[in-house]
Amino acid sequence: MSSHYEAPIREPLVLGEKSYHDISVDVGAPILGKANKSWWIVFTIALVAFLWGLGCIIYTVSTGIGVWGLNKTIGWAWDITNFVWWVGIGHAGTLISAVLLLFRQKWRMAVNRSAEAMTIFAVVQAGLFPIIHMGRPWLAYWVLPIPNQFGSLWVNFNSPLLWDVFAISTYLSISLVFWWTGLLPDFAMIRDRTNSPFQKKIYGILSFGWSGRVKDWQRFEEVSLVLAGLATPLVLSVHTIVSFDFATSVVPGWHSTIYPPYFVAGAIFSGFAMVQTLLIIMRKVSHLESYITVLHIEYMNKVILLTGGIVTVAYAIEFFIGWYSGVPYENYTYLSFGAATGPYWWAFWALIICNFVVPLTLWVKKLRRNIVYTFFVALIINIGMWFERFDIIVVNVSKDRLTSSWAMFQPTFVDIGTFIGTIGFFFVLFLLYARTFPVIAQAEVKTILKSSGESFKRLRAEHGDDSSHIQKVEEYPADAGPAANVEGKHFDTVFDDSDEEDLENNSVDLELHKGKIDTLLSGVGTFNPEVQKQDDLKKINGIGPVMEQKLHQIGIFTFDQVSRMTDREYDLLDEIISEFPGRAKRDDWAGQALMLKNKN
Amino acid sequence: MASRKIHAIYTDDDLLMQAVKQTRAANYHISEVFTPFPVHGLDHAVGIAPTRIAITSFLYGLLGLSVAVLMMNYIMIQDWPQNIGGKPSFTFYQNMPAFIPIMFELTVFFAGHLMVITFYMRSKLWPFKKAENPDLRTTDDHFLMEVDADNHDVEKLTKFLYDTGASEISLIENEQDH
Numbered sequence A: 001m002s003s004h005y006e007a008p009i010r011e012p013l014v015l016g017e018k019s020y021h022d023i024s025v026d027v028g029a030p031i032l033g034k035a036n037k038s039w040w041i042v043f044t045i046a047l048v049a050f051l052w053g054l055g056c057i058i059y060t061v062s063t064g065i066g067v068w069g070l071n072k073t074i075g076w077a078w079d080i081t082n083f084v085w086w087v088g089i090g091h092a093g094t095l096i097s098a099v100l101l102l103f104r105q106k107w108r109m110a111v112n113r114s115a116e117a118m119t120i121f122a123v124v125q126a127g128l129f130p131i132i133h134m135g136r137p138w139l140a141y142w143v144l145p146i147p148n149q150f151g152s153l154w155v156n157f158n159s160p161l162l163w164d165v166f167a168i169s170t171y172l173s174i175s176l177v178f179w180w181t182g183l184l185p186d187f188a189m190i191r192d193r194t195n196s197p198f199q200k201k202i203y204g205i206l207s208f209g210w211s212g213r214v215k216d217w218q219r220f221e222e223v224s225l226v227l228a229g230l231a232t233p234l235v236l237s238v239h240t241i242v243s244f245d246f247a248t249s250v251v252p253g254w255h256s257t258i259y260p261p262y263f264v265a266g267a268i269f270s271g272f273a274m275v276q277t278l279l280i281i282m283r284k285v286s287h288l289e290s291y292i293t294v295l296h297i298e299y300m301n302k303v304i305l306l307t308g309g310i311v312t313v314a315y316a317i318e319f320f321i322g323w324y325s326g327v328p329y330e331n332y333t334y335l336s337f338g339a340a341t342g343p344y345w346w347a348f349w350a351l352i353i354c355n356f357v358v359p360l361t362l363w364v365k366k367l368r369r370n371i372v373y374t375f376f377v378a379l380i381i382n383i384g385m386w387f388e389r390f391d392i393i394v395v396n397v398s399k400d401r402l403t404s405s406w407a408m409f410q411p412t413f414v415d416i417g418t419f420i421g422t423i424g425f426f427f428v429l430f431l432l433y434a435r436t437f438p439v440i441a442q443a444e445v446k447t448i449l450k451s452s453g454e455s456f457k458r459l460r461a462e463h464g465d466d467s468s469h470i471q472k473v474e475e476y477p478a479d480a481g482p483a484a485n486v487e488g489k490h491f492d493t494v495f496d497d498s499d500e501e502d503l504e505n506n507s508v509d510l511e512l513h514k515g516k517i518d519t520l521l522s523g524v525g526t527f528n529p530e531v532q533k534q535d536d537l538k539k540i541n542g543i544g545p546v547m548e549q550k551l552h553q554i555g556i557f558t559f560d561q562v563s564r565m566t567d568r569e570y571d572l573l574d575e576i577i578s579e580f581p582g583r584a585k586r587d588d589w590a591g592q593a594l595m596l597k598n599k600n
Numbered sequence B: 001m002a003s004r005k006i007h008a009i010y011t012d013d014d015l016l017m018q019a020v021k022q023t024r025a026a027n028y029h030i031s032e033v034f035t036p037f038p039v040h041g042l043d044h045a046v047g048i049a050p051t052r053i054a055i056t057s058f059l060y061g062l063l064g065l066s067v068a069v070l071m072m073n074y075i076m077i078q079d080w081p082q083n084i085g086g087k088p089s090f091t092f093y094q095n096m097p098a099f100i101p102i103m104f105e106l107t108v109f110f111a112g113h114l115m116v117i118t119f120y121m122r123s124k125l126w127p128f129k130k131a132e133n134p135d136l137r138t139t140d141d142h143f144l145m146e147v148d149a150d151n152h153d154v155e156k157l158t159k160f161l162y163d164t165g166a167s168e169i170s171l172i173e174n175e176q177d178h
Helices: A020-032 A037-063 A076-089 A092-102 A108-133 A137-143 A160-193 A196-206 A214-247 A258-285 A296-326 A328-333 A337-341 A345-361 A371-399 A413-434 A442-452 A454-463 A469-475 A512-526 A545-554 A559-563 A567-576 A590-599 B011-025 B042-046 B053-079 B090-099 B101-121 B153-163
Strands: B001-009 B030-032 B145-147 B168-174
Touching: A020 A160, A020 A413, A020 A442, A020 B145, A037 A108, A037 A371, A037 A413, A076 A108, A076 A214, A076 A258, A076 A371, A076 A413, A092 A108, A092 A214, A092 A258, A108 A137, A108 A160, A108 A442, A108 A512, A108 B011, A137 A567, A160 A196, A160 A214, A160 A442, A196 A590, A214 A258, A214 B042, A214 B053, A214 B101, A258 A296, A296 A328, A296 A345, A296 A371, A296 B001, A328 A337, A337 A345, A337 A559, A442 A454, A442 B090, A454 B090, A469 B168, A512 A545, A512 A567, A559 A590, A567 B090, B001 B011, B001 B153, B011 B030, B011 B042, B011 B153, B030 B042, B053 B101, B090 B101, B090 B145, B153 B168
Parallel strands: none
Antiparallel strands: B001 B145, B001 B168, B030 B145
């Protein structure tokens, strides 16, 4: 039988006492429950920003690109800056889902879904800019090599801008099918767990009728592997081609052979920063701290450190070669003494501080594992990587070979509004995603639960690596009856506690524990049957009919009461009901009750 | 033809693996297994052939590469050769370095999309397709093994499956085989 062994030195990737069912419950909770107030507030802000940006786009298209702050010298500014910035952000998702899959990194399971979603939404934003920049976006199909009415007027396959068309659309569509294929089993889980007929219908359509046959899974795994193998060079090619937009030109500062690897590293750098920004918020809002742990955040910080290091080395090389070439024009490029002291000094130093100095602090383990600090650093890197693209584009072209045409760039409200609009659009999409999609690849997390789950790791530590709960099944011949490999776990089976316990003879000695019960109720609040309705406490994992009966006798009837339990109340409860010491705490009844309460 | 199946439900992947092996060793025929997640090595244990979908992907990739070469050769060399930035356009061979990015992209495009479409067709997955997992819990945390009961003593088979650790066993009678 397959071994679930994993070196004990590796920290668990799934915290708490989780069973397969718990994973389904936790991942399904944001979809099956209702949105809270903070979701609506953030969604409204994002929607307003999006509508504002939409207005700016309509204004641009109806009036002309003259509404942007471009001038004769700087004919490319925020539009292409934002394009490259968004494409760069869109690199982390496929890196996590493809490259880390090839390297068999288990920690990718908890973050790949959201990272891929982020990729797709970011590439959508990126794609908007070239289309707006066309001026007449309804003619966007002219970039495709289709026979047309102008004789044989074909697109130019020698141009990196056309390579971009092919690279970005391949990247977007491949990422989309990769993402969707991975989503099928998770949509199926929601489809089979929801009680609402509407959700059942919608998720039935979205899941493409996924049934989970062994042959389907076999193909599913092969398809994922092959797609990962295809997407890995693809993700490298996309930003390489984006860098060709600049590198194949003769503008000083753009004409640079290290652009492809440098751009790819920068893209992954910024993409991971955005993943951190989103996931640190999402794990909190959607209660996914058990799956997206501080270890995941540390791993991503290590990737940021590595790619940030590559980017820094590239900066140093650019700076050195600019100086070493002895070409006077090179002293005005974005990484040069001239840039550091020139009119764009602030943009130069923003780049150095945000992308080089601040990420260096992540070498300190304490800071790398500090969630608030990581969030702060990720935001700074997002800003810094925007400045990197701004510097490459605006600073490089602001000082032309002709001194007479030197100019500065002044963005108009339309430039700014369009950019803010894409941020709004991105968050609108991501927030809708977070409410309607399974945000963690639960089927994949289930495959690593036994090797990397905290409770299973502890079982191995207690019973030795070779005699885990699984071995129990193997030791006893199958004819020993239904194999009870549920030791230490509590799957919902027909053999659950309820069958074995005596429902009749089941009462709490109220007189004996009177004092304790009073203290307990003063902690969690009392139940008033006239104004309150009692909840089905059995919904809490770990509470069976017997336990519910006992809780009722004590006077606990609602999720609200259970959710207020702390360690003190758990201890009291254990003293009153002595059969299951520690169980309430282990199952985190309060946490579960809180979720159930919010759902109602 | 009426066919009878027995559905045995397990609550653990390792238990299922053991049951699959025991069932196969006892010469019963497992017609299907439904699991909530990919159980490593289960396809081998059930005895289904390895999938050939990776091979199709390779062939689709070759197709994409050919499409890219033929398209760019026709457009840039045959139909309307132009001098763009001094890049030689007399033969495909000379102009090819500029074509490599799109040759690569189209290879990936064809290999990826056609493989996924093949996967969806072969596994019968598309919008509005009805799910066929017999028990809703098999997408959550239960594992269902379907065993052919034709030509077998159902009592004995049930007892056997019970002993392999099945938590629920049900007999399914189908009117027609498909």
